[in-house]
Amino acid sequence: MDARRLWRRIKHNYGPYLPLSPYLFIVLFPFYWMVITAFKRDRDLYNLDTAPFWFKEAPTLDHIKLLWYGTLFPTWLENSLMIGVLVVFITLLLALPAAYALARMRFPGAQPLSTAMFLSYLIPSTLLFIPLSQVVRGLGFIDSVWALVIVYPSFTLPFCTWLLMGFVRTVPREIEESAQIDGCTRFQAFRMIIIPVIVPGIITAGIFAFTLTYQEFIYALTFISASANKTISYGVTSDLIRGDVFYWGSLMSGALIGAIPVAIVYAFSLDHFIHGLTAGALK
Amino acid sequence: MEEGVSRSASAGAAPASVATVRAAAGAGWGRSEAVQGFIWIAPAFLYLAFFIAYPFVMSIYLSLSSARVGSPDSHFVGLLNYTRLFQDPVFWQTVRNSFVFTIGSELIRLLIGLPLAFALNRSFKGKRIVQGIILIPFVIPIALSSLAWKWMFDSLYSVINWMLMHAHIIDYPWQWLGEPGLAMWSVIIMNVWRGFPFSAVILLAGLTAVPQEVIEAAKIDGAGPLRRFHYVVVPIVRPILLVGLLYSVVFSFTDFSAVWLLTQGGPYNTTHVFGTYAYNIGINAGDLGMGAAITLFIFPFLALIVIFMLRFLRRE
Numbered sequence: 361m362d363a364r365r366l367w368r369r370i371k372h373n374y375g376p377y378l379p380l381s382p383y384l385f386i387v388l389f390p391f392y393w394m395v396i397t398a399f400k401r402d403r404d405l406y407n408l409d410t411a412p413f414w415f416k417e418a419p420t421l422d423h424i425k426l427l428w429y430g431t432l433f434p435t436w437l438e439n440s441l442m443i444g445v446l447v448v449f450i451t452l453l454l455a456l457p458a459a460y461a462l463a464r465m466r467f468p469g470a471q472p473l474s475t476a477m478f479l480s481y482l483i484p485s486t487l488l489f490i491p492l493s494q495v496v497r498g499l500g501f502i503d504s505v506w507a508l509v510i511v512y513p514s515f516t517l518p519f520c521t522w523l524l525m526g527f528v529r530t531v532p533r534e535i536e537e538s539a540q541i542d543g544c545t546r547f548q549a550f551r552m553i554i555i556p557v558i559v560p561g562i563i564t565a566g567i568f569a570f571t572l573t574y575q576e577f578i579y580a581l582t583f584i585s586a587s588a589n590k591t592i593s594y595g596v597t598s599d600l601i602r603g604d605v606f607y608w609g610s611l612m613s614g615a616l617i618g619a620i621p622v623a624i625v626y627a628f629s630l631d632h633f634i635h636g637l638t639a640g641a642l643k
Numbered sequence: 644m645e646e647g648v649s650r651s652a653s654a655g656a657a658p659a660s661v662a663t664v665r666a667a668a669g670a671g672w673g674r675s676e677a678v679q680g681f682i683w684i685a686p687a688f689l690y691l692a693f694f695i696a697y698p699f700v701m702s703i704y705l706s707l708s709s710a711r712v713g714s715p716d717s718h719f720v721g722l723l724n725y726t727r728l729f730q731d732p733v734f735w736q737t738v739r740n741s742f743v744f745t746i747g748s749e750l751i752r753l754l755i756g757l758p759l760a761f762a763l764n765r766s767f768k769g770k771r772i773v774q775g776i777i778l779i780p781f782v783i784p785i786a787l788s789s790l791a792w793k794w795m796f797d798s799l800y801s802v803i804n805w806m807l808m809h810a811h812i813i814d815y816p817w818q819w820l821g822e823p824g825l826a827m828w829s830v831i832i833m834n835v836w837r838g839f840p841f842s843a844v845i846l847l848a849g850l851t852a853v854p855q856e857v858i859e860a861a862k863i864d865g866a867g868p869l870r871r872f873h874y875v876v877v878p879i880v881r882p883i884l885l886v887g888l889l890y891s892v893v894f895s896f897t898d899f900s901a902v903w904l905l906t907q908g909g910p911y912n913t914t915h916v917f918g919t920y921a922y923n924i925g926i927n928a929g930d931l932g933m934g935a936a937i938t939l940f941i942f943p944f945l946a947l948i949v950i951f952m953l954r955f956l957r958r959e
Contacts, residue, residue: 379761380759387836390792405800458688482945484945486917488699488702513690575784575785577784577786577903581903597904619787630774630775637844638844
C-alpha cells in the first residue's frame with residue numbers, strides 16, 4: 361500500500377480524532393501524572409535517572425494511607441460534601457421563588473431587579489472576601505463550617521436564579537391559567553405545575569451550585585483556620601506541606617480522591633452541565 | 644394535572660371567560676401581583692443585600708479606615724490607604740501583572756479554543772465522551788489540579804523539564820516557578836489549561852448557532868473558507884462569543900486561587916494579582932483597610948466591562 365492511500369485511509373477512519381488528540385493529551389496528562397505519583401514509592405518518585413512515566417518499583421498504597429490516617433482528610437471530605445448539599449438546598453429554596461417571580465409576575469421594579477440579579481453574579485469573591493470575613497466574625501461563625509454554608513449561596517444564588525428564570529419562561533402560561541381556573545392559589549400552581557415541569561432546570565442548577573461550592577477556595581482560606589473545619593480544597597493544599605517538605609505522593613492522592621465526587625456528579629450530568637454552561641452565556 | 648392540561652385547551656378557545664373567572668377567583672393571582680412579586684423575591688434579595696451589597700459598602704468604608712484584624716479601634720483616615728497604595732511600587736507591579744495575566748490567558752485560550760471548537764463542530768463517534776473529557780479541567784477544583792501543576796513545575800523533579808531536556812529543546816532544567824518572567828508564564832499556562840474548555844464550549848455553541856444553509860449559500864456564491872468565516876460565521880457568532888469572553892475576562896482578572904496556589908505572588912512579586920496582593924496585605928498582614936483598598940481597584944474595571952456588556956446586549 362503506498363503512502364498516499366495509507367494517509368487517505370487514516371484520514372477517513374480517524375479524521376475527526378486527529379486534531380483532537382493534542383487537546384486530549386494536554387487535558388489528561390496532569391491527571392495521568394497525578395495517578396502515577398500517587399502510587400509510586402518515594403525512591404522511585406525521586407529517581408531522575410530513568411524515564412519517569414511508569415513504575416520502576418512495585419506501586420504502593422503508602423501515600424494514600426498517610427493521607428487517610430495521617431491527616432484529617434476524611435473530615436475534609438465530609439465537610440465539603442455536607443457544605444455542598446446544604447448550599448444546594450439553600451440556593452434552590454431561595455432561587456426558585458425568585459426565578460418564578462422575575463420570570464412570571466409583573467410588578468414595579470421587576471426589570472431592574474432581574475438586572476441586579478445578573479450583575480451580582482459578576483461581583484467576584486475577590487472583591488468581597490475581606491469585608492465578608494468581618495461579617496462572618498460579627499455573626500460569630502468565624503472558623504466554622506457554618507461560615508461557608510451561609511456565605512456560599514452568595515455566588516450560587518445569582519447564577520442559579522438566572523438559569524431557572526430561563527426554564528420557568530419555557531412553561532406555557534396556559535397551563536398555569538387553567539390551574540388558576542381550578543381554584544389553585546399561586547403557590548399551589550407553582551408547586552404542582554411549575555416545579556414538576558422544570559425538574560431538568562432544577563437538576564442543572566443543583567449541579568452547578570454543588571460544583572461551584574466544591575471548587576471554592578478563597579473564602580475557605582480566609583474564614584477557616586482549624587484543620588478539622590477545612591474543606592477538601594483547602595485541607596489538601598495546606599496540611600500536606602510541612603515547612604519546605606511537600607508530601608507529593610499524598611498530595612496527589614488527595615487531589616485524586618478529592619476530585620472523585622465532582623467527577624461522579626459531572627459524569628452523570630454531562631448534558632445538563634454543558635447546557636447550563638452555554639445557557640449562562642446565551643440567555 | 645392531566646385535567647388541568649385538557650382544560651387549558653378550552654380555556655384558550657374562550658379567552659373572555661378566562662378573564663372573568665380569573666377576576667372572580669382572585670386567589671392571590673393578578674390583582675396583587677405587585678405585592679406578591681416582592682414577597683416571592685424577598686428572601687433571595689434580602690440574602691444578596693446582606694451578603695453582597697452590604698459587604699461591598701463595608702469594603703468602601705474599610706478602605707477609608709485604619710481597621711486591622713483583631714483590633715477594635717478603627718477610625719476614619721480618609722484617603723490615606725489610597726495614597727499609601729499609590730506610592731507602593733508592588734501595587735503598580737500588581738496592576739501590571741493583573742493585565743498581563745488576564746490578556747495573556749484570554750488570548751491563548753481563544754487561540755487554542757477556536758480550532759478545538761471547529762474540530763468538535765462535526766459529528767463523529769464518541770463525540771459526547773470527547774467533549775466530556777475536554778471539559779474535565781474546568782470541572783475539577785482548581786485547588787486540586789493546581790497541585791498537579793505545581794508538581795509538574797517542581798524545581799528538581801519537573802516532568803516537563805524531563806521531557807523538554809530529553810527532546811533537546813532546553814539544555815538545563817528551567818525554574819518554572821522560581822524565575823521572574825517564567826513564573827508568570829507558568830501561571831498563565833495553568834490558567835489557560837483550566838479555562839480553554841470553557842472558551843471552546845462557548846465558541847462551539849456559537850458555531851452551532853450558524854445555520855448550515857447560510858454557509859452553503861455562501862459556498863455557492865463562491866466564498867472561500869476564510870471569507871465564509873469572516874463574513875458569515877463571525878457576525879452570527881459575535882454576540883455569543885463576546886458575552887462568553889467577558890465572563891472569562893472577569894474570572895481571569897479577579898482570579899485568586901490559580902496564582903495563590905502556584906506562586907503565592909512570588910518570585911519577587913512578579914505574579915501578584917489584585918486578589919493575591921490584597922490577601923497578603925489584608926489577611927496575612929492584617930491590614931484590612933489597605934487590603935480593601937486594593938480589592939476595590941478591581942471595581943472600576945469590572946464596571947467598565949458590565950457597562951459594555953449591558954450596552955452591547957441591549958443593542959443586539
